[in-house]
Amino acid sequence: MKFDVMTLFPDLVAGVLGESILGRAQKNGILTVTCHNIRDYSEKKHKNVDDTPYGGGMGMVMAAPPICACYDAIAQSFAEGERTRVIYMSPKGRMLTQKVARELLEYDRLVILCGHYEGVDQRAVDRIVDEEISIGDYVLTGGELPACILIDSVARMLDGVLSSPECYEGESIASGLLEYPQYTRPVEFEGVPVPTVLLSGNHAEIDKWRLERSLELTRERRPELYEAYMLAYPPKEPRKKRK
Ligand code: 4GT
Numbered sequence: 001m002k003f004d005v006m007t008l009f010p011d012l013v014a015g016v017l018g019e020s021i022l023g024r025a026q027k028n029g030i031l032t033v034t035c036h037n038i039r040d041y042s043e044k045k046h047k048n049v050d051d052t053p054y055g056g057g058m059g060m061v062m063a064a065p066p067i068c069a070c071y072d073a074i075a076q077s078f079a080e081g082e083r084t085r086v087i088y089m090s091p092k093g094r095m096l097t098q099k100v101a102r103e104l105l106e107y108d109r110l111v112i113l114c115g116h117y118e119g120v121d122q123r124a125v126d127r128i129v130d131e132e133i134s135i136g137d138y139v140l141t142g143g144e145l146p147a148c149i150l151i152d153s154v155a156r157m158l159d160g161v162l163s164s165p166e167c168y169e170g171e172s173i174a175s176g177l178l179e180y181p182q183y184t185r186p187v188e189f190e191g192v193p194v195p196t197v198l199l200s201g202n203h204a205e206i207d208k209w210r211l212e213r214s215l216e217l218t219r220e221r222r223p224e225l226y227e228a229y230m231l232a233y234p235p236k237e238p239r240k241k242r243k
Helices: 010-017 020-027 064-076 098-104 122-128 144-155 203-221 223-232
Strands: 002-007 032-037 084-095 109-114 131-134
Touching: 002 010, 002 064, 002 144, 010 020, 010 032, 010 144, 020 032, 020 144, 032 064, 064 109, 064 122, 084 098, 084 144, 098 144, 109 122, 109 144, 131 144, 203 223
Parallel strands: 002 032, 002 109, 084 109, 084 131
Antiparallel strands: none
């Protein structure tokens, strides 16, 4: 899968995504992340990319011409039949969830616009953007970290990024529940033992214990997720005794 990021801080995005699991996946050719510096498309003498807002007010607005020129250069390289989608990271957007990330796997190529300062001239958004996505109800200085989060959430589901699909399919939010607690060696740490069932080798008992912990944790901390899970997977009624 291809990701194109339009930003004023290409090194920031390339740096974040160049490490760890996604860095390795890029080296293995499972995904490509191309960062485009919007400033390279400025036609101004001093390569300005922002200006004061019409109507007055605080701060600066990213101007439409370099953003649209940057997008047009990327779009030049779209292949015949390539399924592409242009996303603007914005607090006004649809909230990123596991379901949204899964939907985006349907595309061959995501082009992601990152705003800075007070945002982007609306005419650029209207011309190039298919969808706005937010990572949550809080304000940041730029869309770069949200873009990295979006890419991470999608890319980790690509074949070959994680060791096996079970790594993400069964886990936590993906299943609709919070994940059960995990333990590794040593078997006792500062006097605290690992729950004995996990040492039993009885996988039916272990699965049962983990599901119980997941349900308990989800009911305590995320009652709305718990309600949705119970509607989707109602507990089986005990079979009625025949008279
Ligand atoms: C928050 C989010 C986001 C920002 C979010 C335009 C100028 C937006 C700064 C940018 N803040 N972007 N995508 N919650 N700030 O997703």
